Amino acid sequence: MAKVPVQFTLNGEEKAEFVDAGATLIKVLRDKLGDTSPKGGCNQGTCGSCSVIIDGELRLSCLTLAETCNGADILTTGGLARDGVLHPLQRAFMDEFAAQCGFCTPGMIMAAKALLDSNPKPTREDVIDALSGNICRCTGYEPIIRAVLTAARSNSQNAA
Protein backbone atom coordinates (compact mmCIF):
# COMPACT_ATOMS: atom_id res chain seq x y z
CA MET A 1 0.00 0.00 0.00
CA ALA A 2 1.23 3.48 -0.77
CA LYS A 3 2.76 5.25 2.21
CA VAL A 4 1.96 8.85 3.02
CA PRO A 5 4.54 11.19 4.59
CA VAL A 6 3.28 12.93 7.72
CA GLN A 7 4.99 15.51 9.91
CA PHE A 8 3.65 16.84 13.18
CA THR A 9 4.65 17.87 16.67
CA LEU A 10 3.99 15.32 19.41
CA ASN A 11 4.27 16.70 22.95
CA GLY A 12 6.70 19.35 21.70
CA GLU A 13 8.88 17.03 19.62
CA GLU A 14 9.03 17.06 15.82
CA LYS A 15 7.94 13.74 14.33
CA ALA A 16 8.08 12.55 10.72
CA GLU A 17 6.72 9.21 9.59
CA PHE A 18 5.59 7.36 6.51
CA VAL A 19 2.16 6.00 7.36
CA ASP A 20 -0.33 3.76 5.55
CA ALA A 21 -3.00 5.73 3.75
CA GLY A 22 -6.05 5.58 5.99
CA ALA A 23 -4.10 4.72 9.14
CA THR A 24 -5.68 6.19 12.25
CA LEU A 25 -3.74 8.55 14.47
CA ILE A 26 -3.95 6.22 17.47
CA LYS A 27 -2.34 3.45 15.44
CA VAL A 28 0.53 5.70 14.42
CA LEU A 29 0.99 7.10 17.93
CA ARG A 30 1.04 3.68 19.56
CA ASP A 31 2.61 1.40 16.97
CA LYS A 32 5.02 3.75 15.17
CA LEU A 33 5.91 6.40 17.73
CA GLY A 34 5.68 4.28 20.88
CA ASP A 35 3.32 6.63 22.75
CA THR A 36 0.91 4.11 24.27
CA SER A 37 -0.84 6.64 26.50
CA PRO A 38 -3.91 6.92 24.21
CA LYS A 39 -5.91 3.71 24.73
CA GLY A 40 -7.95 1.98 22.05
CA GLY A 41 -11.14 1.10 23.90
CA CYS A 42 -13.82 0.84 21.23
CA ASN A 43 -11.98 2.10 18.13
CA GLN A 44 -15.24 3.62 16.92
CA GLY A 45 -15.43 6.90 18.78
CA THR A 46 -17.79 5.98 21.60
CA CYS A 47 -15.61 5.53 24.71
CA GLY A 48 -13.18 8.46 24.74
CA SER A 49 -10.15 6.53 26.00
CA CYS A 50 -8.11 7.52 22.90
CA SER A 51 -8.69 11.26 23.39
CA VAL A 52 -5.81 13.57 22.44
CA ILE A 53 -5.54 17.32 21.91
CA ILE A 54 -4.87 18.42 18.33
CA ASP A 55 -4.17 22.14 17.80
CA GLY A 56 -5.89 22.91 21.09
CA GLU A 57 -9.01 20.86 20.43
CA LEU A 58 -10.06 17.59 22.04
CA ARG A 59 -10.14 14.88 19.36
CA LEU A 60 -10.66 11.12 19.21
CA SER A 61 -7.44 9.64 17.84
CA CYS A 62 -9.26 6.46 16.74
CA LEU A 63 -11.42 8.47 14.31
CA THR A 64 -8.68 10.83 13.13
CA LEU A 65 -6.67 9.85 10.08
CA ALA A 66 -2.94 10.34 10.69
CA GLU A 67 -2.48 11.89 7.24
CA THR A 68 -4.83 14.74 8.19
CA CYS A 69 -2.47 15.76 11.00
CA ASN A 70 0.25 17.28 8.83
CA GLY A 71 1.71 20.28 10.62
CA ALA A 72 -0.49 19.72 13.66
CA ASP A 73 0.46 20.18 17.29
CA ILE A 74 -0.57 17.02 19.14
CA LEU A 75 -0.66 16.56 22.91
CA THR A 76 -1.15 13.24 24.73
CA THR A 77 -1.17 12.25 28.40
CA GLY A 78 2.25 10.69 27.79
CA GLY A 79 3.74 14.18 27.41
CA LEU A 80 2.11 15.90 30.41
CA ALA A 81 4.74 15.20 33.06
CA ARG A 82 7.79 17.44 32.70
CA ASP A 83 11.21 16.48 34.10
CA GLY A 84 9.63 13.87 36.33
CA VAL A 85 7.09 16.34 37.78
CA LEU A 86 3.47 15.33 37.32
CA HIS A 87 1.00 17.70 35.66
CA PRO A 88 -1.52 19.13 38.19
CA LEU A 89 -4.24 16.97 36.63
CA GLN A 90 -2.17 13.82 37.05
CA ARG A 91 -1.41 14.81 40.65
CA ALA A 92 -5.10 15.48 41.33
CA PHE A 93 -6.17 12.14 39.81
CA MET A 94 -3.74 10.42 42.18
CA ASP A 95 -4.75 12.42 45.25
CA GLU A 96 -8.47 11.90 44.64
CA PHE A 97 -8.09 8.15 43.86
CA ALA A 98 -9.68 8.82 40.47
CA ALA A 99 -8.26 5.74 38.73
CA GLN A 100 -8.80 2.06 39.38
CA CYS A 101 -7.98 -0.07 36.34
CA GLY A 102 -6.69 3.11 34.69
CA PHE A 103 -7.75 2.34 31.14
CA CYS A 104 -9.99 5.41 30.79
CA THR A 105 -7.61 7.69 32.70
CA PRO A 106 -5.49 9.08 29.82
CA GLY A 107 -8.63 10.01 27.89
CA MET A 108 -10.25 11.51 30.99
CA ILE A 109 -7.15 13.59 31.67
CA MET A 110 -6.99 14.93 28.11
CA ALA A 111 -10.71 15.78 28.19
CA ALA A 112 -10.12 17.57 31.47
CA LYS A 113 -7.07 19.39 30.11
CA ALA A 114 -9.02 20.60 27.09
CA LEU A 115 -11.65 21.94 29.50
CA LEU A 116 -9.22 23.67 31.86
CA ASP A 117 -7.25 25.18 28.97
CA SER A 118 -10.39 26.96 27.75
CA ASN A 119 -12.18 27.35 31.10
CA PRO A 120 -9.79 27.53 34.07
CA LYS A 121 -12.57 27.87 36.65
CA PRO A 122 -15.18 25.34 35.63
CA THR A 123 -18.33 24.54 37.61
CA ARG A 124 -19.22 20.96 38.48
CA GLU A 125 -21.69 21.02 35.58
CA ASP A 126 -18.94 22.21 33.20
CA VAL A 127 -16.78 19.26 34.30
CA ILE A 128 -19.60 16.75 33.85
CA ASP A 129 -20.29 18.17 30.40
CA ALA A 130 -16.62 17.98 29.43
CA LEU A 131 -16.29 14.35 30.58
CA SER A 132 -19.56 13.17 29.09
CA GLY A 133 -17.86 11.63 26.04
CA ASN A 134 -15.64 9.43 28.20
CA ILE A 135 -16.73 6.12 29.71
CA CYS A 136 -15.43 4.74 33.02
CA ARG A 137 -16.33 1.29 34.32
CA CYS A 138 -14.74 1.41 37.78
CA THR A 139 -14.99 4.68 39.64
CA GLY A 140 -18.60 5.84 39.37
CA TYR A 141 -17.20 9.13 37.97
CA GLU A 142 -17.44 11.04 41.25
CA PRO A 143 -13.70 10.78 42.09
CA ILE A 144 -12.86 11.88 38.53
CA ILE A 145 -15.14 14.93 38.75
CA ARG A 146 -13.57 15.80 42.11
CA ALA A 147 -10.06 15.42 40.67
CA VAL A 148 -10.76 17.84 37.82
CA LEU A 149 -12.22 20.41 40.23
CA THR A 150 -9.21 19.94 42.53
CA ALA A 151 -6.79 20.46 39.63
CA ALA A 152 -8.67 23.60 38.60
CA ARG A 153 -8.39 24.97 42.14
CA SER A 154 -4.66 24.19 42.40
CA ASN A 155 -4.09 25.83 38.99
CA SER A 156 -5.84 29.01 40.04
CA GLN A 157 -3.90 29.05 43.34
CA ASN A 158 -0.62 28.70 41.44
CA ALA A 159 -1.62 31.48 39.08
CA ALA A 160 -2.58 33.81 41.93
Place this chain on the structure above:
Amino acid sequence: MTIRRGRGVAAINYPTGMNLGGDPSQALVHSTPTGNFMVTLSSVDLGQGLKQVMAQICAETIGVKTDQVIIDTADTDTGPHCMGTFASRGTHRIGNAVIQAAKEARQVMLEVAAEALEVDAGDLDTDGEGNIHVKGAPQKSISIFDTALMAHFKLGRSISGRGMFLVPRSYPEVETGAMKPSTCYAHACTVAEVDVDDETGEVTVVSVKNVFEIGRALNPKMVEQQLVGGSWMGMSHALYETTEPYYPKRDHAGTDFNEYLMPGPGDIAPTEIVVLERPAADGPYGAKGPGEMCANPQIPALANAIFDAVGVRIDMMPITPERILRALKEQRAAGTH
Protein backbone atom coordinates in the same frame (compact mmCIF):
# COMPACT_ATOMS: atom_id res chain seq x y z
CA MET B 1 -48.29 13.75 34.72
CA THR B 2 -46.95 13.53 38.23
CA ILE B 3 -43.47 13.12 39.60
CA ARG B 4 -43.72 10.79 42.56
CA ARG B 5 -41.06 10.51 45.23
CA GLY B 6 -40.32 7.13 46.80
CA ARG B 7 -37.88 5.70 49.30
CA GLY B 8 -36.64 2.11 49.53
CA VAL B 9 -34.37 0.20 51.83
CA ALA B 10 -32.55 -3.11 51.43
CA ALA B 11 -29.94 -5.04 53.37
CA ILE B 12 -27.71 -7.85 52.17
CA ASN B 13 -25.05 -10.20 53.38
CA TYR B 14 -22.47 -11.34 50.90
CA PRO B 15 -19.93 -14.16 51.00
CA THR B 16 -16.21 -13.51 50.85
CA GLY B 17 -14.93 -15.95 48.23
CA MET B 18 -16.72 -19.05 47.01
CA ASN B 19 -16.53 -22.77 47.42
CA LEU B 20 -16.91 -25.00 44.40
CA GLY B 21 -14.17 -27.57 44.96
CA GLY B 22 -12.05 -25.97 47.65
CA ASP B 23 -10.74 -22.42 47.41
CA PRO B 24 -6.93 -22.20 47.62
CA SER B 25 -4.38 -19.43 47.21
CA GLN B 26 -0.64 -19.68 47.75
CA ALA B 27 2.16 -17.17 48.19
CA LEU B 28 5.94 -17.24 48.40
CA VAL B 29 8.03 -14.61 50.20
CA HIS B 30 11.80 -14.21 50.07
CA SER B 31 14.26 -11.50 50.97
CA THR B 32 16.67 -9.92 48.54
CA PRO B 33 20.34 -9.72 49.62
CA THR B 34 19.69 -6.18 50.91
CA GLY B 35 16.67 -7.00 53.05
CA ASN B 36 13.78 -6.09 50.81
CA PHE B 37 11.01 -8.64 50.60
CA MET B 38 9.64 -10.10 47.44
CA VAL B 39 6.12 -11.60 47.43
CA THR B 40 5.45 -13.90 44.51
CA LEU B 41 1.81 -14.44 43.56
CA SER B 42 -0.26 -15.46 40.58
CA SER B 43 -3.04 -13.14 41.66
CA VAL B 44 -3.94 -10.39 39.23
CA ASP B 45 -4.44 -6.75 40.23
CA LEU B 46 -7.31 -5.51 38.07
CA GLY B 47 -7.10 -2.04 39.55
CA GLN B 48 -8.77 -2.92 42.83
CA GLY B 49 -5.45 -2.40 44.63
CA LEU B 50 -4.38 -5.97 45.38
CA LYS B 51 -0.67 -5.18 45.09
CA GLN B 52 -0.85 -2.31 47.56
CA VAL B 53 -2.86 -4.27 50.12
CA MET B 54 -0.66 -7.39 49.84
CA ALA B 55 2.43 -5.20 50.34
CA GLN B 56 0.82 -3.75 53.48
CA ILE B 57 -0.06 -7.23 54.81
CA CYS B 58 3.44 -8.60 54.17
CA ALA B 59 5.11 -5.52 55.67
CA GLU B 60 2.93 -5.64 58.78
CA THR B 61 3.63 -9.34 59.32
CA ILE B 62 7.41 -9.23 58.80
CA GLY B 63 7.80 -5.89 60.56
CA VAL B 64 9.17 -3.71 57.78
CA LYS B 65 7.92 -0.63 55.92
CA THR B 66 5.47 -1.16 53.05
CA ASP B 67 7.90 0.30 50.52
CA GLN B 68 10.38 -2.47 51.38
CA VAL B 69 7.99 -5.03 49.90
CA ILE B 70 7.83 -5.83 46.20
CA ILE B 71 4.79 -7.64 44.85
CA ASP B 72 5.28 -9.79 41.77
CA THR B 73 2.09 -11.01 40.12
CA ALA B 74 3.85 -11.67 36.87
CA ASP B 75 2.86 -15.04 35.55
CA THR B 76 0.18 -17.64 36.26
CA ASP B 77 2.32 -20.25 34.46
CA THR B 78 5.17 -19.99 36.94
CA GLY B 79 3.84 -18.39 40.13
CA PRO B 80 2.31 -20.07 43.18
CA HIS B 81 -1.22 -21.32 42.67
CA CYS B 82 -4.07 -18.84 43.01
CA MET B 83 -7.70 -19.42 42.10
CA GLY B 84 -7.87 -15.81 40.96
CA THR B 85 -9.11 -12.38 41.89
CA PHE B 86 -12.88 -12.81 41.75
CA ALA B 87 -15.74 -13.53 44.14
CA SER B 88 -14.45 -10.80 46.49
CA ARG B 89 -11.80 -13.30 47.61
CA GLY B 90 -8.52 -11.49 46.86
CA THR B 91 -7.79 -9.63 50.10
CA HIS B 92 -9.05 -12.47 52.30
CA ARG B 93 -7.66 -15.62 50.65
CA ILE B 94 -4.42 -14.24 49.22
CA GLY B 95 -3.90 -12.02 52.25
CA ASN B 96 -4.04 -15.05 54.54
CA ALA B 97 -1.54 -16.89 52.32
CA VAL B 98 0.79 -13.88 52.41
CA ILE B 99 0.56 -13.74 56.23
CA GLN B 100 1.56 -17.39 56.54
CA ALA B 101 4.50 -16.98 54.12
CA ALA B 102 5.61 -13.75 55.78
CA LYS B 103 5.47 -15.34 59.26
CA GLU B 104 7.80 -18.12 58.15
CA ALA B 105 10.18 -15.61 56.52
CA ARG B 106 10.10 -13.46 59.66
CA GLN B 107 11.02 -16.47 61.79
CA VAL B 108 14.09 -17.20 59.62
CA MET B 109 15.02 -13.51 59.68
CA LEU B 110 14.88 -13.48 63.49
CA GLU B 111 16.95 -16.68 63.67
CA VAL B 112 19.67 -15.06 61.54
CA ALA B 113 19.57 -11.90 63.65
CA ALA B 114 19.75 -14.06 66.78
CA GLU B 115 22.94 -15.62 65.47
CA ALA B 116 24.41 -12.17 64.83
CA LEU B 117 23.41 -10.77 68.23
CA GLU B 118 24.17 -14.02 70.11
CA VAL B 119 20.73 -14.10 71.73
CA ASP B 120 17.65 -16.30 71.48
CA ALA B 121 15.41 -15.61 68.47
CA GLY B 122 12.39 -15.64 70.78
CA ASP B 123 13.75 -12.54 72.54
CA LEU B 124 13.86 -10.46 69.35
CA ASP B 125 11.39 -8.01 67.89
CA THR B 126 11.22 -5.64 64.92
CA ASP B 127 10.74 -1.88 65.18
CA GLY B 128 8.93 -1.47 61.84
CA GLU B 129 11.67 0.89 60.69
CA GLY B 130 14.07 -1.73 59.34
CA ASN B 131 15.74 -2.93 62.56
CA ILE B 132 15.65 -5.98 64.82
CA HIS B 133 16.35 -5.56 68.53
CA VAL B 134 16.29 -7.47 71.79
CA LYS B 135 12.97 -6.93 73.55
CA GLY B 136 13.45 -4.40 76.30
CA ALA B 137 16.98 -3.55 75.11
CA PRO B 138 16.60 -1.50 71.92
CA GLN B 139 20.32 -0.60 71.91
CA LYS B 140 21.16 -4.25 71.17
CA SER B 141 20.05 -4.32 67.56
CA ILE B 142 20.91 -5.15 63.96
CA SER B 143 19.43 -3.73 60.79
CA ILE B 144 17.39 -5.98 58.52
CA PHE B 145 19.77 -4.90 55.75
CA ASP B 146 22.74 -6.40 57.65
CA THR B 147 20.66 -9.41 58.69
CA ALA B 148 19.90 -10.20 55.04
CA LEU B 149 23.55 -9.77 54.04
CA MET B 150 24.58 -12.14 56.82
CA ALA B 151 22.02 -14.75 55.78
CA HIS B 152 23.10 -14.58 52.15
CA PHE B 153 26.89 -14.28 52.49
CA LYS B 154 27.85 -15.85 55.83
CA LEU B 155 25.17 -18.36 56.87
CA GLY B 156 23.99 -19.48 53.44
CA ARG B 157 20.36 -19.23 54.50
CA SER B 158 17.33 -18.14 52.52
CA ILE B 159 15.09 -15.75 54.44
CA SER B 160 11.91 -17.04 52.89
CA GLY B 161 8.50 -18.48 53.60
CA ARG B 162 5.69 -20.45 52.03
CA GLY B 163 2.08 -19.50 52.46
CA MET B 164 -1.04 -21.49 51.77
CA PHE B 165 -4.64 -20.67 52.51
CA LEU B 166 -7.25 -23.26 51.65
CA VAL B 167 -10.94 -23.11 52.35
CA PRO B 168 -11.80 -26.81 52.08
CA ARG B 169 -14.71 -27.91 49.99
CA SER B 170 -17.96 -27.98 51.92
CA TYR B 171 -20.51 -30.63 50.97
CA PRO B 172 -24.17 -29.98 51.66
CA GLU B 173 -25.80 -32.14 54.31
CA VAL B 174 -28.13 -34.59 52.60
CA GLU B 175 -31.06 -34.06 54.98
CA THR B 176 -31.06 -30.28 55.30
CA GLY B 177 -29.02 -28.99 52.38
CA ALA B 178 -27.03 -26.92 54.85
CA MET B 179 -23.48 -26.15 53.83
CA LYS B 180 -20.76 -23.62 54.47
CA PRO B 181 -20.04 -21.99 51.15
CA SER B 182 -17.89 -19.27 52.65
CA THR B 183 -16.01 -18.50 55.83
CA CYS B 184 -17.16 -14.95 56.45
CA TYR B 185 -19.72 -12.48 55.15
CA ALA B 186 -19.68 -8.77 54.48
CA HIS B 187 -22.88 -6.81 55.01
CA ALA B 188 -24.51 -3.73 53.57
CA CYS B 189 -27.63 -1.64 53.83
CA THR B 190 -28.79 0.95 51.32
CA VAL B 191 -31.51 3.58 51.46
CA ALA B 192 -32.37 4.94 48.03
CA GLU B 193 -34.64 7.82 47.09
CA VAL B 194 -36.10 8.21 43.62
CA ASP B 195 -38.41 10.42 41.62
CA VAL B 196 -40.56 8.47 39.17
CA ASP B 197 -42.42 10.19 36.36
CA ASP B 198 -45.66 8.21 36.04
CA GLU B 199 -46.23 9.42 32.48
CA THR B 200 -42.81 8.58 30.99
CA GLY B 201 -41.64 5.92 33.46
CA GLU B 202 -38.37 7.75 33.90
CA VAL B 203 -36.54 7.30 37.20
CA THR B 204 -34.28 9.97 38.66
CA VAL B 205 -32.17 8.72 41.55
CA VAL B 206 -32.30 11.45 44.18
CA SER B 207 -29.87 9.89 46.62
CA VAL B 208 -28.15 6.63 47.49
CA LYS B 209 -27.05 6.19 51.11
CA ASN B 210 -25.00 3.09 51.93
CA VAL B 211 -23.59 1.51 55.05
CA PHE B 212 -21.03 -1.23 54.44
CA GLU B 213 -19.65 -3.65 57.05
CA ILE B 214 -16.44 -5.00 55.61
CA GLY B 215 -14.44 -6.54 58.45
CA ARG B 216 -11.50 -4.18 58.56
CA ALA B 217 -10.56 -1.58 55.96
CA LEU B 218 -6.89 -2.39 55.39
CA ASN B 219 -6.52 0.64 53.13
CA PRO B 220 -9.39 3.02 53.92
CA LYS B 221 -8.97 5.26 50.86
CA MET B 222 -8.92 2.32 48.47
CA VAL B 223 -11.90 0.77 50.24
CA GLU B 224 -13.80 4.03 49.79
CA GLN B 225 -12.85 4.02 46.11
CA GLN B 226 -14.28 0.50 45.72
CA LEU B 227 -17.46 1.40 47.58
CA VAL B 228 -18.16 4.61 45.66
CA GLY B 229 -17.59 2.84 42.34
CA GLY B 230 -19.59 -0.17 43.49
CA SER B 231 -22.55 1.89 44.60
CA TRP B 232 -22.68 3.51 41.18
CA MET B 233 -22.41 0.10 39.56
CA GLY B 234 -25.35 -1.18 41.64
CA MET B 235 -27.46 1.74 40.45
CA SER B 236 -26.36 0.98 36.92
CA HIS B 237 -27.39 -2.69 37.25
CA ALA B 238 -30.75 -1.67 38.69
CA LEU B 239 -31.73 0.93 36.11
CA TYR B 240 -29.53 0.80 33.02
CA GLU B 241 -27.42 -2.18 32.06
CA THR B 242 -28.38 -5.30 30.19
CA THR B 243 -27.01 -7.30 27.31
CA GLU B 244 -30.41 -8.98 26.78
CA PRO B 245 -33.24 -6.45 27.10
CA TYR B 246 -35.88 -8.86 25.76
CA TYR B 247 -34.39 -12.16 26.86
CA PRO B 248 -34.70 -14.85 25.52
CA LYS B 249 -35.21 -12.88 22.31
CA ARG B 250 -32.02 -11.20 21.13
CA ASP B 251 -33.87 -8.11 19.88
CA HIS B 252 -32.33 -4.75 20.70
CA ALA B 253 -29.31 -6.28 22.44
CA GLY B 254 -26.52 -3.74 22.52
CA THR B 255 -23.51 -4.60 20.39
CA ASP B 256 -21.14 -1.76 21.31
CA PHE B 257 -20.65 1.19 23.67
CA ASN B 258 -23.17 3.21 21.66
CA GLU B 259 -25.99 0.79 22.37
CA TYR B 260 -25.00 -0.66 25.72
CA LEU B 261 -26.52 1.72 28.21
CA MET B 262 -24.58 2.82 31.27
CA PRO B 263 -24.97 5.96 33.38
CA GLY B 264 -22.42 8.60 32.44
CA PRO B 265 -20.96 11.37 34.59
CA GLY B 266 -24.20 13.34 34.17
CA ASP B 267 -26.41 10.52 35.46
CA ILE B 268 -24.76 9.82 38.79
CA ALA B 269 -26.67 10.26 42.03
CA PRO B 270 -25.54 11.96 45.23
CA THR B 271 -24.01 9.04 47.11
CA GLU B 272 -23.04 8.59 50.72
CA ILE B 273 -20.78 5.88 52.12
CA VAL B 274 -20.43 4.81 55.74
CA VAL B 275 -17.94 2.07 56.63
CA LEU B 276 -18.44 -0.19 59.65
CA GLU B 277 -15.57 -2.39 60.76
CA ARG B 278 -16.25 -5.64 62.59
CA PRO B 279 -13.06 -7.67 62.02
CA ALA B 280 -13.53 -11.22 60.74
CA ALA B 281 -11.94 -13.84 62.98
CA ASP B 282 -10.37 -15.61 60.00
CA GLY B 283 -9.62 -12.49 57.90
CA PRO B 284 -6.13 -11.14 57.30
CA TYR B 285 -5.99 -8.47 60.03
CA GLY B 286 -9.77 -8.84 60.12
CA ALA B 287 -10.52 -8.01 56.47
CA LYS B 288 -13.47 -9.37 54.51
CA GLY B 289 -14.14 -8.89 50.79
CA PRO B 290 -15.87 -5.60 49.93
CA GLY B 291 -15.52 -5.92 46.15
CA GLU B 292 -18.72 -7.39 44.72
CA MET B 293 -20.80 -6.95 47.82
CA CYS B 294 -20.84 -3.18 47.49
CA ALA B 295 -22.66 -3.26 44.12
CA ASN B 296 -25.63 -5.30 45.38
CA PRO B 297 -27.86 -3.55 47.96
CA GLN B 298 -28.66 -0.62 45.65
CA ILE B 299 -30.63 -2.94 43.35
CA PRO B 300 -33.39 -4.06 45.77
CA ALA B 301 -33.33 -0.65 47.48
CA LEU B 302 -34.09 1.07 44.17
CA ALA B 303 -36.76 -1.51 43.28
CA ASN B 304 -38.37 -0.86 46.67
CA ALA B 305 -38.12 2.90 46.21
CA ILE B 306 -39.89 2.63 42.85
CA PHE B 307 -42.62 0.54 44.47
CA ASP B 308 -42.94 3.15 47.19
CA ALA B 309 -43.23 5.89 44.56
CA VAL B 310 -45.73 4.41 42.10
CA GLY B 311 -46.90 1.14 43.62
CA VAL B 312 -45.58 -1.27 41.01
CA ARG B 313 -43.25 -4.20 41.66
CA ILE B 314 -40.70 -4.64 38.89
CA ASP B 315 -39.01 -8.03 39.20
CA MET B 316 -36.81 -7.82 36.10
CA MET B 317 -33.57 -5.91 35.81
CA PRO B 318 -32.89 -3.35 34.62
CA ILE B 319 -35.95 -1.38 35.73
CA THR B 320 -36.44 0.56 32.52
CA PRO B 321 -39.08 3.24 31.82
CA GLU B 322 -40.77 0.72 29.52
CA ARG B 323 -41.16 -1.86 32.28
CA ILE B 324 -42.48 0.75 34.69
CA LEU B 325 -45.02 2.02 32.14
CA ARG B 326 -46.20 -1.51 31.31
CA ALA B 327 -46.63 -2.24 35.01
CA LEU B 328 -48.50 1.04 35.56
CA LYS B 329 -50.80 0.18 32.65
CA GLU B 330 -51.58 -3.24 34.18
CA GLN B 331 -52.13 -1.60 37.54
CA ARG B 332 -54.67 0.84 36.05
CA ALA B 333 -56.39 -1.95 34.10
CA ALA B 334 -56.74 -3.93 37.31
CA GLY B 335 -58.01 -0.82 39.05
CA THR B 336 -55.90 -1.49 42.11
CA HIS B 337 -54.39 1.95 42.51
